[in-house]
């Protein structure tokens with residue numbers, strides 16, 4: 001059987017060398033792990049539009065610009081994902097868990113201490129390598 005494959009817009013929100021992360025709900029795919037906020041792209045939507053919509057809904061910020069950091073294709077046992085990861089520095093509003101989810105700012109050098117979904121390993125590596 002073909003696995004379901006979803007396209008996801010993901011935002012690495014950065015302010016003062018810190019990155020904003022949220023905790024995924026236990027009822028969600030990869031629940032109980034930290035994430036860079038974002039969500040599934042709708043049909044016909046480009047990455048920036050999806051990210052703008054998702055970050056407004058999940059984090060309560062308005063973004064004005066973003067730049068592509070990387071793209072990751074990953075196969076979980078139950079689902080295949082294509083993550084379009086964008087860097088977001090140009091935004092207004094105070095980032096918070098707008099859907100009631102726990103959230104926090106984390107220093108880039110501490111990102112590897114958090115439990116993320118497997119697909120996120122490469123993102124953390126890239127962000128930490130960029131610092132050096």
Ligand SMILES: Nc1nc2c([nH]c(=O)n2[C@@H]2O[C@H](COP(=O)(O)OP(=O)(O)OP(=O)(O)O)[C@@H](O)[C@H]2O)c(=O)[nH]1
Nearest residue numbers: 008010028029030035036037038039040081117119120
């Ligand atoms: N947002 C987000 N999703 C990720 C990350 N890493 C990762 O593997 N994913 C996977 O990407 C998929 C889609 O993300 P999502 O659950 O946020 O989608 P969504 O906001 O549209 O959720 P919904 O289905 O509740 O409407 C999930 O299967 C999730 O496990 C990440 O860092 N951030």
Ligand SMILES: [Mg+2]
Nearest residue numbers: 037038039040
């Ligand atoms: Mg989401």
